[in-house]
Amino acid sequence: MFRYISLAFKNTLRNRRRSFLTVSSIAVSLCLLGVLIAIYHALFMNQQSPGQALRLVVRNRVSLAQPLPIAYEDKVRRVPGVQEVSVWNWFGGTYKDQSQKNFFARFGVEPKAFLKIRTQLEMPEEQRQAFIHDRTACVVSEDIAKKLGFRVGERITLVGDIYPVTLELKIAGIFKDPDAIQSLFFNYDYLRDLLPVGRRNYIGTIAVLADSPDSVPRIAKAIDDMFEDSSPQTKAESEQQFALSFVSFLGNIKVFLLSICAAVTFTILLVSGNTMAMSVRERIKEVGVLKTLGFTNEGILKIIIGEALCIALLGGIIGLILAALITTGATKAGAGAMVGVANLSLTPFTIILSLAVALLIGFISSFVPAWNAARTNILDSLRYSG
Amino acid sequence: MAIPLSYNLRNLVVRKTTTVMTAAGIALTVAVLLAVLGLVSGLQSAFAATGDPLRVLVMRKGGNAELTSLVTQQQFQIIKNFPGIAKGQDGQPLASLEVVTIVNMPSADRPDGTNITLRGLLPTGIQMRKLRLVSGRWFRPGQREIVVGKHLPEIYAAAHVGKQLKFGKGEWTIVGVMDGGSTATDSEIYADGNQVSSDFNRPDTWSSALLQATDEVTADALKKSLENDRRLNVTVMSERAYYDLQTISSRPIKFLGFFICIIMAIGSCFASMNTMYAAVARRATEIGTLRILGFTRGSILLSFFLESLMLSLIGGILACLIVLPMNGVTSRMGNFITFSEVSFNVHIGLDIMAIGLLFALLMGAIGGLLPARQAAKKEILTALREV
Numbered sequence: 001m002f003r004y005i006s007l008a009f010k011n012t013l014r015n016r017r018r019s020f021l022t023v024s025s026i027a028v029s030l031c032l033l034g035v036l037i038a039i040y041h042a043l044f045m046n047q048q049s050p051g052q053a054l055r056l057v058v059r060n061r062v063s064l065a066q067p068l069p070i071a072y073e074d075k076v077r078r079v080p081g082v083q084e085v086s087v088w089n090w091f092g093g094t095y096k097d098q099s100q101k102n103f104f105a106r107f108g109v110e111p112k113a114f115l116k117i118r119t120q121l122e123m124p125e126e127q128r129q130a131f132i133h134d135r136t137a138c139v140v141s142e143d144i145a146k147k148l149g150f151r152v153g154e155r156i157t158l159v160g161d162i163y164p165v166t167l168e169l170k171i172a173g174i175f176k177d178p179d180a181i182q183s184l185f186f187n188y189d190y191l192r193d194l195l196p197v198g199r200r201n202y203i204g205t206i207a208v209l210a211d212s213p214d215s216v217p218r219i220a221k222a223i224d225d226m227f228e229d230s231s232p233q234t235k236a237e238s239e240q241q242f243a244l245s246f247v248s249f250l251g252n253i254k255v256f257l258l259s260i261c262a263a264v265t266f267t268i269l270l271v272s273g274n275t276m277a278m279s280v281r282e283r284i285k286e287v288g289v290l291k292t293l294g295f296t297n298e299g300i301l302k303i304i305i306g307e308a309l310c311i312a313l314l315g316g317i318i319g320l321i322l323a324a325l326i327t328t329g330a331t332k333a334g335a336g337a338m339v340g341v342a343n344l345s346l347t348p349f350t351i352i353l354s355l356a357v358a359l360l361i362g363f364i365s366s367f368v369p370a371w372n373a374a375r376t377n378i379l380d381s382l383r384y385s386g
Numbered sequence: 387m388a389i390p391l392s393y394n395l396r397n398l399v400v401r402k403t404t405t406v407m408t409a410a411g412i413a414l415t416v417a418v419l420l421a422v423l424g425l426v427s428g429l430q431s432a433f434a435a436t437g438d439p440l441r442v443l444v445m446r447k448g449g450n451a452e453l454t455s456l457v458t459q460q461q462f463q464i465i466k467n468f469p470g471i472a473k474g475q476d477g478q479p480l481a482s483l484e485v486v487t488i489v490n491m492p493s494a495d496r497p498d499g500t501n502i503t504l505r506g507l508l509p510t511g512i513q514m515r516k517l518r519l520v521s522g523r524w525f526r527p528g529q530r531e532i533v534v535g536k537h538l539p540e541i542y543a544a545a546h547v548g549k550q551l552k553f554g555k556g557e558w559t560i561v562g563v564m565d566g567g568s569t570a571t572d573s574e575i576y577a578d579g580n581q582v583s584s585d586f587n588r589p590d591t592w593s594s595a596l597l598q599a600t601d602e603v604t605a606d607a608l609k610k611s612l613e614n615d616r617r618l619n620v621t622v623m624s625e626r627a628y629y630d631l632q633t634i635s636s637r638p639i640k641f642l643g644f645f646i647c648i649i650m651a652i653g654s655c656f657a658s659m660n661t662m663y664a665a666v667a668r669r670a671t672e673i674g675t676l677r678i679l680g681f682t683r684g685s686i687l688l689s690f691f692l693e694s695l696m697l698s699l700i701g702g703i704l705a706c707l708i709v710l711p712m713n714g715v716t717s718r719m720g721n722f723i724t725f726s727e728v729s730f731n732v733h734i735g736l737d738i739m740a741i742g743l744l745f746a747l748l749m750g751a752i753g754g755l756l757p758a759r760q761a762a763k764k765e766i767l768t769a770l771r772e773v
Contacts, residue, residue, distance in 0.1 A: 018660055025656035032649040039642075062553050063488045063501050065453060066586075092454065161446070162454045231555065256639070260418060260646055267414045267650065271657040274407040278664045 004299065008306030015279065019311060022275040026315025026358065027322065029268040033261060034323030034354045038344050040257050043247055045349075048240050051120040052179050053213040056220055057088065057242040058206040061233040067202035068232065076206055079222045081215040086113035087188045088207040093158045093167070104144045106158060108188035109207070111137070117209040118177055127152065127173030131187075137172035138186035145174045165194040179239070208236070265357060272315075273365035276308050280369035287373045288381030297374040304370035305363060312362025316355050320346065323354075388685050389676065394693035398700075401665070405697060408661040412701025412746055413708060415650040420709040420742045422643030424734040429636045429719060432730035436569035437626030439602060440472075441514070442609050444595040447619045450631065452486040452594045453503075453724055459483070459590050461618055468612060470604035471597050474513060480598035482511030485583045487593075488726045489553040489575065493542050500718075501726040502538065503574045504553070506582025506592075514598050515571065522547045522562030527578050530554075530585075533562040535572040537729035540716060554585030570629065573718075573729040596625070632721055632728075639719075651749055654701075658753030662694050666761040673761055674769030687762035694754020695747055702746030706739045 012019045058076060060066035070087075077085045089108035096102045111132045115121065123131075123139065131137045140150050150156070150171055158167040169186050192200050208223075210216050220236040227234045237245075287300055295303075327344040376384075398405045444465055445455035457465075466481035474480050485506040490499040505511075512524065525531035538545040550557045558577065566572045583589050599605035609622045666673070673686060681689075713734040718727050 017663060021656045021660040021663070025653045025660070028649055028653040028656065032646060032653075036646075061490065063490045065488050065501075094448065098450065159448065161449060164446075164456070263414045263418055264646075264650065267411045267653065270407045270411045270414075271653065271660075274404055274411075274657065275660055277407075278404065278660075 004303045004306055008303050009310055011303070011307045012310050015282075018275060018279065022272060022311055023315045023318065025271050026268055026312055026361075027318035029264050029271070030316050030319030030354055030358055031322035031326065032319075033264050033268075033357060034320050034346060034350060035326050035344075036257055036261050036264070037350045037353055038323070038327050038346055040254075040261075041347060041350055042344055043257075044244075044254065048238075049120060049178055051118065051177075052239045053216070054119060054210050055117060055239040056208040056210060056216060056223075056236050057239055058208060058223055058234050058236045059204075059242075061224075061235040064205070066232060067204060068206065068234065070201050070203050072227070072234070073203070073206055075226060076208060076223055079219055079226070081211050081219045081222075082208055083211050084113050084116045084209040086110045086117055086207045087203045089188055089191070089204040090162075091158065091160065091167075091186075091191065092162045093160045095156065095158055102148070104140075105183040107183065107185050108191045109185050110189070111185075111187055114185060114207075117207050118175075118180060119209070120179065121175050121177040123173045123175040127175075130172035134170065134172055135187055135190050136168060136170055138169040138184055139173040139175050140171060140184045141181050142174055142176045143181050144184070145171075150174065163191065163195060163199075165191065167191065167194075265361070269361050269365055272308065272312060272361055273368075275311075276304075276366040277369045279307075280304060280366075280373050284373060284376060284381045284384045287376060288378050288384070291378045291381070300374045301370050304373060305366045308362040308366030308370075309359060310362075312358045312365075313355070316358030319358075320351055320354055389681055389689040391692065391696075394689060394696055397665070397669070397693065398697060404661055404664070405700070408658055409697055409701040409704060411657050412654050412698050412749055413704035415647065415654045415749070416702050416705035416742045416746045417708045418643070418650060419647040419745055420705055420734060420738060421712060421732075422639065422647065423738045423741060424709065424712060424732045425717060425719075426636050426640050426643075427735070427738060428717065428730045428733040429728075430633050431733055432568060432570055432572075432728060433629040433633050434626070435567060436571065437624065437629040439624055439626050440599050440605055441625040442597050442599060442605055442612075442622055443625050443628050444597065444612060445593075445621050445623075447621050449594075449621050451724060452484070453488065453726075455486075455594050456591045457483065457593060457595050457620070459592070461620070462592070462595055464615070464617060465595050465597070465612065465620075468597075468608060470599055470608040470611075472600045474510065478510065480510060480514050482507055482514055482596045483579065483592050484511055484594055484596060485579055485586070485588065485592040486724075487582070487586055488724075489551070491538075491542050491544060491551070500720075503724055503726040504532075504577065504582065505574055506577050506579035508579050511579075511596060512576070514596065515566070517571065518565045518567075520563040520565045522560075525561055525576070525578050528581060529578065530556055530558040530581060531561045532558045532575050532577040533564050534560055534576075535574050535729075536563055536565050537572045537716060538575070539563060541718070541729065554582070556585070568731060570632075570728050573727060632724065636719065647745075651745070654749050655753045658694060658698060658750060659757060661697070662690065662754050662757035663760070665693070666690060666757045669761075670764065670769045673764055674766050677764075677766045677769070683762040687758045690758035690761045691751070691754050694758065695750045698746045698750025698753070699743065701750075702743040705742055705746065709734055 060068050073085055073087060076082060086109050091106040091108055093106060115128055131139050144150065152171055152174060154171045156169050156171065158169065160166060167186065167190065208219065210219050216238050220238070223236040224234055290300060324346050327346055331344050444457060445452065446457065449455035462483040466479045471479040471481055487504050488501040489504045491502050492499040520536050525533055532551070534545050544551060545560065547560050547563060549560050551560065564576065579592070583592060597608065599608050605624060609624065612618060612620060612622045676686060712732050715732045716729050717732050718729045720727050
């Protein structure tokens with residue numbers, strides 16, 4: 001096949017406008033395919049980080065909006081394999097106003113346990129101590145600190161909605177944690193003291209740190225079994241499963257993405273198949289000449305398929321460069337949060353898959369026209385006027 | 387003089403493989419657009435139909451969701467005697483204190499379950515919403531009995547009359563299925579307010595109050611006077627405004643969908659340009675002949691341009707046929723305001739199909755203009771000499 005590669009490449013330059021249009025069309029579609037695969041990959045095939053693999057979330061089985069009795073925390077702590085447990089209480093509330101810009105997650109936690117559970121959290125030691133010792137302290141993730149201009153020592157006010165209280169918090173630290181972005185954590189005890197007595201005994205969820213990734217499923221089952229006959233029952237699951245349940249909330253994204261990917265792939269197939277058929281039809285006479293010169297059927301097949309592969313591969317590479325620009329741009333603009341993805345990037349998997357699709361399309365689209373051209377009898381093809 | 391359209395039509399038929407392939411490419415692009423528009427419009431109409439402009443919703447100050455709102459019995463006693471609230475047949479004000487929470491229901495495709503809104507209310511609330519029963523009967527006060535919206539039995543095996551659901555402090559029996567007329571109510575569960583509030587430990591603090599105003603002017607006045615009342619400290623919005631707020635949940639799909647459509651459209655424009663250039667190249671002799679016959683450059687330009695439009699129109703019509711079976715299909719989408727799922731019917735109406743056809747024509751226009759110009763610019767003699 002490599003014998004003919006220069007010939008195949010030269011052929012693509014013959015009708016430059018057509019090649020340009022086909023390459024552009026394939027590039028645009030493959031760019032889209034690349035972005036979609038990247039989204040799919042980020043949502044459903046994301047590798048757990050080492051910290052995530054160790055963590056579980058326990059919630060009320062009925063729904064996330066229903067609380068758990070605070071007594072459950074100590075019972076969970078006694079399950080074999082559990083290293084650390086912390087209250088993990090969604091606060092909601094409003095910072096400044098209801099705008100999207102000022103929205104980030106706010107959780108009430110137990111600082112000491114929290115810092116132990118977030119194994120990958122990076123924060124200076126003195127900020128850790130300040131968070132543990134100051135009751136009104138809070139810590140914020142680096143990304144929102146940057147976005148909203150938070151500084152250590154600054155005071156911020158959160159007005160509650162689920163909880164009828166106003167929190168006056170002091171930022172004790174700014175942390176970096178790959179699995180905790182766009183969030184603020186404060187001391188749950190501070191919130192608890194402000195609550196009416198009747199609500200003090202209920203918490204949202206419980207975060208659990210397991211001793212090893214292997215024991216996570218066993219611990220989850222042990223916790224659920226323990227509360228099987230109590231009211232309320234619990235649902236314990238790995239942090240990753242918990243996060244995925246939010247994605248499924250957006251509707252059936254999986255089917256949506258896959259069907260669009262299929263539509264895009266099929267469209268490229270149509271486009272490039274069409275172009276190849278057109279360009280082969282134009283040079284049936286030439287094929288006759290090549291055969292007269294002694295080229296075999298096989299050789300002709302290879303030249304034509306090679307040409308299609310050249311075009312598809314070129315389109316694929318340009319498309320992936322565009323896709324890389326889009327994904328990095330989207331990550332910077334924070335648009336990923338719209339679909340529940342923090343970080344969009346083209347992984348080697350995405351790149352290989354997209355290029356494979358491009359090559360496959362090049363092959364399939366050219367095979368039928370090439371086969372027909374190769375089989376045409378010399379006399380017929382020389383006589384053909386197209 | 388214009389070249390007859392039948393000339394273009396016949397040309398499309400002669401090159402049927404190319405025509406079908408190009409049209410199919412355009413069709414898929416338009417189909418994606420139509421599907422996204424259909425989803426969004428279905429969701430919007432579900433919410434719009436739920437909001438009655440005469441009804442106002444009272445929530446805790448600053449509240450924007452019934453789920454996180456709190457309205458006490460004591461506040462309600464004050465609220466329901468405000469002037470401007472319509473009276474029912476029994477002379478009582480049409481005001482309904484409701485307790486809203488969510489319960490989890492497993493379905494075949496999601497064994498972990500999805501959240502469904504549970505609304506506890508008194509008979510006035512049902513009367514105000516003019517709900518109809520599809521089957522069974524309404525719940526009785528003081529019983530753990532529930533009535534489910536008509537979408538739920540379609541999705542959840544557990545949501546049929548006679549079955550039991552476990553939440554709160556015990557087993558609840560499904561006694562009826564209600565029809566809210568394609569509104570968000572169709573995806574909710576209704577039960578006796580007192581029973582729900584006692585099961586979820588909130589006898590005094592319910593969630594929200596729904597009021598029926600006598601007319602639209604009074605609805606506005608009622609809203610203002612409630613918000614200005616210092617004793618109450620509440621936020622009031624029309625029910626319509628409340629549900630409009632929730633259509634925000636369709637934003638990610640809309641955003642992603644339009645992004646995909648635009649990129650696919652660019653690809654399809656290139657493809658149709660390619661096809662039209664090929665058509666022009668193959669028909670060089672024909673173009674020369676047409677010119678000799680006396681057709682002007684203008685009519686040749688128009689002819690090829692129209693041919694491209696016809697090609698894309700075929701694609702557009704094909705797209706409508708592809709997505710038409712989706713019309714009326716029940717789909718579901720989560721909602722971060724009510725924290726539960728709402729079911730709605732995908733709506734692919736004539737307006738949406740018209741948008742799809744226009745979109746197809748636009749692609750045809752962009753793809754056809756340059757090739758048509760090239761055809762028109764050809765010199766007669768060179769055109770005739772081209773093979």
